[in-house]
Amino acid sequence: MPGSPDGSVLPPASFPFPRYRAGQAEALERAREAFAAGKRFVVIEAPTGAGKSAIAVTLAREASSAFVLTNQKILQDQYVTDFPDLALMKGRANYDCLVAPTHAAAAPCLAGKRFPACDDCPYFTAKDVAVAANVTTLNYAYFLAELNYAGGFRGRELLVLDEAHNAEAALMSFAQVYLSEAQLLRAGLDLALPPNLGEELLFEFAEQLLPELKRRAGEVDAELAKGSLQSQAAVEQLRVKQWLETQVERITILLDSYYGGDVDWVVERFRGREGEVLLFKPVEVAPLAEPFLFAYGERVLMLSATILDAPTFLRSLGIDPSEAEVIDVPSSFPPENRPIYLRPAARLTRHHLDRDLPKLADAIAELAARHEHEKGVVHAHSYKIASYLARHLPAEVRWRVLTHDSADGRDAALTRHLTDDAPTILLTPSMTEGIDLADERARWQVLCKVPYPYLGDRQVAARMERDRDWYDWRTTLAVVQAYGRSVRSETDHAVTYLLDADFPSFIKRQQRRLPAWFLEALR
Ligand code: SF4
Numbered sequence: 001m002p003g004s005p006d007g008s009v010l011p012p013a014s015f016p017f018p019r020y021r022a023g024q025a026e027a028l029e030r031a032r033e034a035f036a037a038g039k040r041f042v043v044i045e046a047p048t049g050a051g052k053s054a055i056a057v058t059l060a061r062e063a064s065s066a067f068v069l070t071n072q073k074i075l076q077d078q079y080v081t082d083f084p085d086l087a088l089m090k091g092r093a094n095y096d097c098l099v100a101p102t103h104a105a106a107a108p109c110l111a112g113k114r115f116p117a118c119d120d121c122p123y124f125t126a127k128d129v130a131v132a133a134n135v136t137t138l139n140y141a142y143f144l145a146e147l148n149y150a151g152g153f154r155g156r157e158l159l160v161l162d163e164a165h166n167a168e169a170a171l172m173s174f175a176q177v178y179l180s181e182a183q184l185l186r187a188g189l190d191l192a193l194p195p196n197l198g199e200e201l202l203f204e205f206a207e208q209l210l211p212e213l214k215r216r217a218g219e220v221d222a223e224l225a226k227g228s229l230q231s232q233a234a235v236e237q238l239r240v241k242q243w244l245e246t247q248v249e250r251i252t253i254l255l256d257s258y259y260g261g262d263v264d265w266v267v268e269r270f271r272g273r274e275g276e277v278l279l280f281k282p283v284e285v286a287p288l289a290e291p292f293l294f295a296y297g298e299r300v301l302m303l304s305a306t307i308l309d310a311p312t313f314l315r316s317l318g319i320d321p322s323e324a325e326v327i328d329v330p331s332s333f334p335p336e337n338r339p340i341y342l343r344p345a346a347r348l349t350r351h352h353l354d355r356d357l358p359k360l361a362d363a364i365a366e367l368a369a370r371h372e373h374e375k376g377v378v379h380a381h382s383y384k385i386a387s388y389l390a391r392h393l394p395a396e397v398r399w400r401v402l403t404h405d406s407a408d409g410r411d412a413a414l415t416r417h418l419t420d421d422a423p424t425i426l427l428t429p430s431m432t433e434g435i436d437l438a439d440e441r442a443r444w445q446v447l448c449k450v451p452y453p454y455l456g457d458r459q460v461a462a463r464m465e466r467d468r469d470w471y472d473w474r475t476t477l478a479v480v481q482a483y484g485r486s487v488r489s490e491t492d493h494a495v496t497y498l499l500d501a502d503f504p505s506f507i508k509r510q511q512r513r514l515p516a517w518f519l520e521a522l523r
Pocket residue numbers: 096097098099100103104107108109110114115117118120121122123124
């Protein structure tokens with residue numbers, strides 16, 4: 001490797017910055033060696049601040065062609081802002097249609113029609129650039145739908161999965177089938193969902209529904225062929241057509257894998273916002289990862305701050321450990337800048353929750369007083385806990401609290417926390433991942449409860465029953481992700497408090513999964 005006058009190693013042209021951060025050169029070298037030695041999968045576990053994106057982009061540029069997948073559109077934007085040679089491709093709904101009052105996800109071209117204005121179509125222009133580019137960034141949801149069901153993109157030499165601990169959830173969302181009576185009615189199918197008299201009956205219903213969906217899609221096509229396609233009514237029909245076609249694709253995977261015996265499924269039947277709902281979820285997605293995701297890369301690079309338990313992670317995606325190289329990058333953030341204090345204040349198991357919520361509120365009130373002039377974040381774990389705290393914290397703390405009672409209010413609460421000059425406290429059950437509370441945005445944070453996945457979800461319960469390691473891994477992952485929200489650079493600092501009385505024994509049990517940089521911060 002070339003050296004600089006001061007003796008440090010100089011990065012190659014494919015690396016996007018003039019200097020390496022600690023651990024980057026070694027991680028890159030080991031990844032190159034592993035691929036050269038024939039490994040198909042390289043997993044890099046690198047904490048916040050290690051420069052994962054630069055590692056991903058370097059290896060993507062060194063390949064003849066690559067995809068870089070992220071979990072969120074905002075991270076895609078970050079990639080192309082930081083590395084402008086990457087092409088950006090988002091889902092159709094992000095691009096306006098030029099010939100009808102809609103976006104490209106419900107546009108007349110879906111019915112096979114073209115118009116003169118289509119030559120300048122924002123969606124297809126972006127797609128042409130993205131297909132031709134050497135490195136393209138997409139989000140998981142669009143990638144899975146587009147590569148598996150639409151034309152244009154082909155497999156590439158390198159498939160990069162950023163935030164790879166989310167790949168399993170992305171496959172789960174891609175495969176699950178959600179059917180409501182309201183959706184069926186909107187699509188012109190006046191069908192009642194069957195009563196929950198056992199799983200077999202529900203799968204039989206899915207089997208009988210499939211030809212109905214295809215028949216109705218054919219009818220909608222015929223209706224669209226007669227109309228102008230540019231009216232609001234046509235846009236609605238195009239949405240119906242898209243929905244019908246997506247359901248046909250998903251139910252086909254469901255039935256093939258269920259009757260083929262490759263995947264076990266759970267079915268939930270409940271009353272939701274859209275009336276009666278049937279939800280089919282795969283218990284595991286490992287058998288789906290190769291055909292629907294990995295098949296589009298000759299080699300696969302996976303990066304995350306929270307791999308934590310490589311055997312369980314690899315198993316969750318059906319990867320043979322002998323085909324994978326796992327590389328750890330240490331944290332360069334001083335532990336004294338990010339101390340973790342165990343402050344067991346309340347027992348928050350189902351049996352003790354109501355009794356101990358007042359103790360939790362008292363503990364948080366005390367911490368809020370201690371950090372009177374600083375912004376903070378309280379990870380509540382559930383809406384029930386968040387709602388209790390929002391109502392029962394003392395008035396001198398309550399005025400600082402910004403919270404939300406559903407996923408819809410999440411962004412508004414976060415935006416206000418980030419823009420308000422007051423020492424606000426973000427109280428949330430759903431921001432353990434994907435938010436950046438650097439510097440003054442959070443000088444203290446609280447994890448109220450050990451974030452065990454919800455066992456009322458039949459998929460989670462079935463999964464835990466067959467793989468307890470998976471359940472413990474997902475819990476540990478949520479703790480470490482939440483911890484990572486508030487210290488974002490070597491000079492940043494924030495204090496973390498763990499308040500659930502179960503945290504001390506949880507940490508003891510999960511020593512082998514918790515990264516060294518987490519354990520060294522415990523006080
Ligand atoms: S190709 Fe034409 S119809 Fe389709 S989204 Fe673009 S502008 Fe609209």
